Amino acid sequence: MKEKKKNNTMAKIYKYRGFYLMFLPVFVFAIIFFYAPMLGIRYAFTDYNGIKEPTFTGIQNFLRMFSMHNFWSAFWNTIQISIIKLLLTTAFAVIVSILLNEIANLLFKKVVQTIIYLPHFMSWVVTASIFSLILSPSSSGLVNTFLVNIGVLDANSTIYFLGTSKWWRPAYYIINIWKETGWQTVIFMATLAGINTDLYEAAAIDGAGRWAKMRYITFPQLRNTILTVIILNLAKVMNLFESAFVLQNNAVLDVANVLETYIYYQSFNSGSIPNYGYTTAVGLFKSLVGCVLVLVCNHWSKKVREGRGIV
Amino acid sequence: MSKKVVSLLLTATMVATLAGCGGGGDSSDPAADSGTEGGSSAGAGSTDESNADESTADAGTETPADDVEKPEEITIMVDGTVFTEENGRDQFMAKLEELTGIKINVIQPDHDAYYDVVGQQIAGGDWPDVLILASTQMSSYGSEGVLWDMADAWNNSELKKRQEANNGAGVVESMFIDGHLYGMPATHGNGCVTYVKQKWLDDAGITSLPTNFDEYYDMLLKLKEAEGVDYVVAASGFLNAEAPYINYFPEFYQDAWPSFYQKEDGTWADGFAEDSMKEAMRRLAQGVADGVVDPESNSYATSDVRNKFYDDSLGVFTYWAGTWATNIKNNCENNGLDGTMAVMPPIAEVTAGVQGQHDGNGGYIDRVSPAWCITTQCENPEGVFKYFIEAMQDGADTQFLWTYGVEGTHWSTAAETLYADTENAKTYAEGEFHMLDNLETPGSQYTKAHIDPMLALTALANDPRETTVAPEALAAQELFNANSVGAFVVPSTDAMNQNNGDLMTEKQSLVTKVALGQMTVEEAYEEYESQGYAQMSQEIVDSLNAQ
Known part of the structure; x- marks a missing residue:
């Protein structure tokens, strides 16, 4: 049953291969420009100044952020x-x-x-x-x-x-x-x-x-x-x-x-x-609220x- | 068989010839380099080594027999103090490449956004070989390992000898941070003096310049009344975010310093918390309330203030000494105003903030000069130092280029009349050195290239500055030199990197609110304490003391 379903999906993809081919550039574009940059989210949990290797600090940046009046x-x-x-x-x-x-x-x-x-x-x-x-x-x-x-x-x-x-x-x-x-x-x-x-x-x-x-x-x-x-x-x-x-x-x-x-x-x-770790944490918080x-x-x-x- | 022998011989000859060509072009050959650098002639403006003093000629034209290799190609990142594209950067770089024998790639962001772009470039990991940095950034990037320590290179260089011979080495020595030298200044730091329009003084019947704050404030009130203007003095911001922070309002800040400084006993303190700062804020508030200080200083860019001074909306303007005196005069005259300026010696209370404590005198602040730094990503920092940075102050052709620019683009010795058919017409005889019309803003002559001839750290052979430097520029510069105190470099710490963005923003906000009368000094410091900024400041002070 499962095998049949898989074959069916593959057959559909093959049938509409032209559409998938046209979609491919958009997919690659989205991966490169929308999703790959999201890897930078990890800096929110580090102390990182853009020069030295980031050091993991857990949620320190968030704690600092929530304690800041500004x-x-x-x-x-x-x-x-x-x-x-x-x-x-x-x-x-x-x-x-x-x-x-x-x-x-x-x-x-x-x-x-x-x-x-x-x-x-x-x-x-x-x-x-x-x-x-x-x-x-x-x-x-x-x-x-x-x-x-x-x-x-x-x-x-x-x-x-x-x-x-x-x-x-x-x-x-x-x-x-x-x-x-x-x-x-x-x-x-x-x-x-x-x-x-x-x-x-x-x-x-x-x-x-x-x-x-x-x-x-x-x-x-x-x-x-x-x-x-x-x-x-x-x-x-x-x-x-x-x-x-x-x-x-x-x-x-x-x-x-x-x-x-x-x-x-x-x-x-x-x-x-600047501490890019901290600014990334603020950016991430902003994105979460936006989400x-x-x-x-x-x-x-x-x-x-x-x-x-x-x- | 004979054909094979002949072809083999021909091939061998060709290989040998090509190898020979390569050897001839080897930039590591000192003899070849000296020929290149010393053999050029820039026409009438070029230096005559036979007349130059010995050390100058040596340094400018010869390479000691060491193993420092000349770089073939470098990338430099510069601000607007180097000719921009609109001002003949291509011609300048072409000449520089000719003189140094190094291919130079230039990254030149907009001047106002320079440090933003530098930050992005460094964080991006693709660092230029060389870049210009102000003292604060130099200290920060140096402590993080971005910049190459050029202390040894400088100590063993001919450049140091030339600077010592011209009393310029002290400027470099003041830039050492914990024994490290991360950048080479091309000039003295320079600073600001206060210009007062002579016509305004005459209109108000003021015959002598003020010598203390009471007289100064009285002068502002009289000028306002005599001219019937909204305000008399303005600046771009009540408190600048970057050192030297207070140099556009020296009379109001007097001995106050809004940031970190080292006391005589060697410990560090934040001047913002001191009484002198509170008094400075009260003086600014009084100035705004009395209508002598423009409240919109809060949002002005530097160019806004300049334009207001040029269009006669303002009569007092604290701005750079030296060639800017000429620019100010010319721009006022271009607007049909009297360009005569009285340059104020610092009033008695102006002690250049805490800088005055360093030598017990006081006066205007001689800022730490921006410096040419080499990054640690540079593959051949010794070579870049020797053949690019040291050459910039060689006392000969390359220094001439950095000081006056390119013949035919920025200066000339041809017989000609500039601004013919205008009241500003200037006629020059054949062989007479003169700067040319500004390419970007026609109607005003260039006054210098990157190095201000009045601020150079090394002597320039056959320097035509006597003919190019206007008397008002020389007078302003001499007044500044006689009445200024050198600033210092504050080391960078993790706590500073972490907190100073927030702290500086809050300090600027509080000073501005007090100046505009929206908050009292007491309320400002209560907020500073209650919102944790005093604590933040203390953390930075502790980190500096722990170093």
């Missing part, structure tokens, strides 16, 4: 910043998509769409430079100058938005909304385009106005897409580096330092040779998307 600060910052950013950008993307959908003039709609997509293609370094100027506390800062001119602020008490813990996160979220909202509307616009127009016509016959149509047709039709977008992005919340790195500074590390920038500072801020999030999201996804998971 680690926990970075961990909670990562979770909070990522999730709030995700919810805000998604919410704004939905609102903007619905508003765009209401624009009747096609040319104007396309122009607006193009304009709001553009910031997505700007690098984070350039974005940070621009907003540093706009939010500068000096007289060249656009926002502070405006607030002073309308009498909200005194000229001698301008706000250093990107250099104050209280203001850094709101500024960060606004910058993210500016940069990413447009791009995120793409998927919602596609969903809106697929809504059956008969529904709107039927609603109009029933006397529904614009607001009622949006509330009872558009938004329910978008709900599944919104949940899918949130769930898919929730799995990636631990991977936050570039935007936080370019906008943070020494004054706001308590609210802006995230796990990946924590690893960066551990590696490059000591002026001496758990993926599984949780997969579970939710199956519920929301009628059995379809994300992995």
